[in-house]
Amino acid sequence: MLDILKHAHSGLRWVVLVLLIITVILSLSKMLSKDARMTDSLKRIFTINLSAFHLQLVLGLILYFISPKVQFNEFTMKDTLTRFFTVEHAVMMVIAAVLITVGNARMKRFSHNQKKFRTVFVFNLLALIIVLLMIPWPFRGLGAGWF
Numbered sequence: 001m002l003d004i005l006k007h008a009h010s011g012l013r014w015v016v017l018v019l020l021i022i023t024v025i026l027s028l029s030k031m032l033s034k035d036a037r038m039t040d041s042l043k044r045i046f047t048i049n050l051s052a053f054h055l056q057l058v059l060g061l062i063l064y065f066i067s068p069k070v071q072f073n074e075f076t077m078k079d080t081l082t083r084f085f086t087v088e089h090a091v092m093m094v095i096a097a098v099l100i101t102v103g104n105a106r107m108k109r110f111s112h113n114q115k116k117f118r119t120v121f122v123f124n125l126l127a128l129i130i131v132l133l134m135i136p137w138p139f140r141g142l143g144a145g146w147f
Contacts, residue, residue, distance in 0.1 A: 009059040019049040031117035092134040096127040
């Protein structure tokens with residue numbers, strides 16, 4: 001079960017990254033456009049981005065409670081790998097999920113499309129930066145692979 005969840009969580013990161021990048025690019029281009037309208041297809045993309053991230057978060061939270069990489073003992077903060085998965089990765093990814101959720105919720109409050117796109121852009125860009133910094137990339141030496 002652990003291996004299936006790890007592979008699902010690791011593979012879904014690519015979907016989440018692509019959706020975040022698409023959301024940031026679309027919202028930026030619409031924000032800079034003079035006559036940008038919020039269409040149903042844009043709303044759908046933003047909602048799919050939010051849903052995919054929430055699914056990733058749920059998988060991550062399940063892994064948080066069953067993974068041997070997450071430990072609560074006197075050595076947790078002293079060991080780089082354990083600290084990363086127990087504290088840094090988990091907390092920052094929850095913050096990224098909150099940013100995306102708040103951005104989508106705030107977008108719905110505005111009547112002016114430029115403000116909607118600016119809100120989506122800022123919140124998703126911040127989330128994207130956090131995600132890119134907190135993924136356990138193979139070159140960081142945290143024992144994770146590309147998939």
